[in-house]
Amino acid sequence: xxxxxxxxxxxxxxxKKHARFYDAGGMYLQVSPAGSKRWxxxxxxxxxxxxxxxxxxxxxxxxxxxxxxxxxxVLKDTGQDPVAVRQAERNPPPPLPDGGDSFRLVALEWYRxxxxxxxxxxxxxxxxxxxxxxxxxxxxxxxxxITRVELLACLRKIEExxxxxxxxxALMLCGQVWRYAMATGRTDKDVTIGIKDALTxxxxxxxxxxxxxxxLGILMRAIQAYRxxxxxxxxxxxxxxxxxxxxxxxxxxxxxxxxDGALWTIPAMRMKRNKEGKEHGEAHLVPLPKxxxxxxxxxxxxxxxxxxxxxxxxxxxxxxxENSVRTALISxxxxxxxxxxxxxRATARTMLAERLEFxxxxxxAQLAHGVRDANGRAYNRxxxxxxxxxxxxxxxxxxxxxxxxxxxxxxxxxxR
Numbered sequence: 001x002x003x004x005x006x007x008x009x010x011x012x013x014x015x016k017k018h019a020r021f022y023d024a025g026g027m028y029l030q031v032s033p034a035g036s037k038r039w040x041x042x043x044x045x046x047x048x049x050x051x052x053x054x055x056x057x058x059x060x061x062x063x064x065x066x067x068x069x070x071x072x073x074v075l076k077d078t079g080q081d082p083v084a085v086r087q088a089e090r091n092p093p094p095p096l097p098d099g100g101d102s103f104r105l106v107a108l109e110w111y112r113x114x115x116x117x118x119x120x121x122x123x124x125x126x127x128x129x130x131x132x133x134x135x136x137x138x139x140x141x142x143x144x145x146i147t148r149v150e151l152l153a154c155l156r157k158i159e160e161x162x163x164x165x166x167x168x169x170a171l172m173l174c175g176q177v178w179r180y181a182m183a184t185g186r187t188d189k190d191v192t193i194g195i196k197d198a199l200t201x202x203x204x205x206x207x208x209x210x211x212x213x214x215x216l217g218i219l220m221r222a223i224q225a226y227r228x229x230x231x232x233x234x235x236x237x238x239x240x241x242x243x244x245x246x247x248x249x250x251x252x253x254x255x256x257x258x259x260d261g262a263l264w265t266i267p268a269m270r271m272k273r274n275k276e277g278k279e280h281g282e283a284h285l286v287p288l289p290k291x292x293x294x295x296x297x298x299x300x301x302x303x304x305x306x307x308x309x310x311x312x313x314x315x316x317x318x319x320x321x322e323n324s325v326r327t328a329l330i331s332x333x334x335x336x337x338x339x340x341x342x343x344x345r346a347t348a349r350t351m352l353a354e355r356l357e358f359x360x361x362x363x364x365a366q367l368a369h370g371v372r373d374a375n376g377r378a379y380n381r382x383x384x385x386x387x388x389x390x391x392x393x394x395x396x397x398x399x400x401x402x403x404x405x406x407x408x409x410x411x412x413x414x415x416r
Contacts, residue, residue: 001023001024002021002022002023002029002062003062004061004062006021007021007029007037007061007062008058010029010031011031011035012031012032012033013033014033016033017032017033018030018031018032018033023066025041025069025073025307026041026043027039027040027041027054027065027066027069028040028042029057029065036056037056037058038053038054038055038056038057039053039054039055039056039057039060039065039068040052040053041054041069041072041082043072043076043082043317050081051083052072052083052086054068054069054072055068071267071269073253073317077251077253077308077318077319080120101142101143101144101181101186102139102140102141102142102143103134103135103139103140103141103142103143103146103177104135104140106143106180106181106184106186107130107134107135107139107173107177109180109184110177110180111126113180115127119272129166129173133154133157133158134154134173134174137154137157138151138154143178143181143186144181144186144188146191147191148192148193148194148195151174151191152198152199155167155170155171155195155199156199158170159199159200167200168196168199171192171195171196171199174192175190175192178190178191178192207340207342207345207346208336208337208338209339209340209343209345209350210338210339211346211347211350211354213351213355213402216240216347216351216399216402217403217405219240219332220240220402221403221405222333222334223236223237223240224237224403226331226332228328228331230298230299230302231303231311231320232310232324232325232328233328234295234296234298234299234310235249235250235320235324236325236329238292238295239325239341240344240347240348241289241291241396241399242264242286242288242292242392243344243345243348243366243367244266244286244345244368245272245342245368246322246325246341246342247272247322248266248270248271248272249310250310250319250320250322250324250325251270251308251319252264252266252308252309252310253307253308253309254300254303254306254307254308255307256309257288257296257309259288259293259296259297259300262287262288262289262290262292262293262389263285263286263287263288264285264286264287264288265283265284265285265286266285266286267283268283268284271368284368285385285388286366286392287388287389287392288392289392289395289396289397290393290396291399291400292396322341326340326341329341345367348363348367349363349364349367351398352395355398356394356398358387358394359387361384362384362387362388362391363391365388366384366388366391366392
């Protein structure tokens with residue numbers, strides 16, 4: 001890896017077009033015969049090799065370049081091309097024409113106002129719902145001329161394919177579009193009012209989760225006995241112990257893990273947050289109990305030479321799929337109606353409060369939930385670190401006791 005001194009003293013022979021000085025992870029400093037120095041990151045999309053220009057040295061120092069490389073890696077790991085993202089940021093789409101009053105134009109105008117606050121994944125999901133479920137039927141109709149009956153007929157087409165949740169979400173989107181249309185003078189009525197009562201009721205689904213100590217002990221013993229590959233087995237062991245979201249765990253990178261300090265730092269970009277939170281929010285800190293550190297040290301022997309902690313079979317910077325742990329649970333008899341990967345969060349949240357009697361605020365902070373105080377201010381997601389460190393070790397020890405079939409009594413009350 002490069003040092004600051006090497007960057008300062010790097011030169012290119014006059015008979016060469018340029019010289020490259022490599023750091024790590026595909027990043028290098030390119031020096032021209034004239035003395036200009038620029039940072040690049042080399043990566044692959046499919047079979048194609050690409051290069052991302054990150055900045056000039058010394059305006060962008062060595063540490064800043066590494067951070068830019070890591071941020072670009074996060075984009076690539078989530079399926080985005082960093083070069084394409086850069087080009088889209090530099091060449092935004094032209095503004096929508098003024099004066100349009102069709103549902104499509106009003107909806108897209110509202111979408112552009114709101115999507116800047118959303119994560120890219122959420123924005124894509126909302127746009128896809130418009131394109132698939134709403135625009136083909138009412139997109140070209142004037143928003144002021146669409147009747148309640150016409151909108152209901154559109155939503156029932158979604159219901160007919162069994163997508164009750166999707167129909168409920170489509171109505172929610174329409175409600176926001178119509179209120180925007182009223183605010184901007186396109187219509188004087190909200191036709192979405194009353195439609196919910198005419199649709200099939202949607203009741204939000206909860207992820208199945210075991211919350212009884214005896215049942216959880218049986219599951220922990222099944223996990224211990226699982227004989228799949230080391231990568232999926234490690235993810236399966238860590239899922240209930242660390243109870244982070246499936247995407248956060250399976251997408252973990254070794255650069256995020258400080259095993260000596262027993263701390264996992266999840267970048268804000270990988271957290272479930274809006275766009276502002278992803279770009280400017282604090283990282284989420286996960287204290288690692290000694291059992292988790294031992295599992296990760298063992299796994300490092302298998303995957304430590306790769307960037308991902310849990311690389312997929314195809315490699316190339318892709319993590320295992322969410323189906324990997326799901327399939328492992330099913331193979332042990334834990335179908336989605338009994339226990340899910342995401343359900344481990346509910347398992348921990350319930351049992352930490354009811355069985356180990358930890359402060360709910362500490363539990364919510366560990367779950368990375370935006371808990372608010374009496375004045376409506378969100379607590380910092382990285383607070384209570386000392387309390388969470390104690391809690392995470394107690395939780396891992398408790399799981400070990402359940403796995404061993406120990407006496408299932410409440411543990412002593414912890415200081416809060």
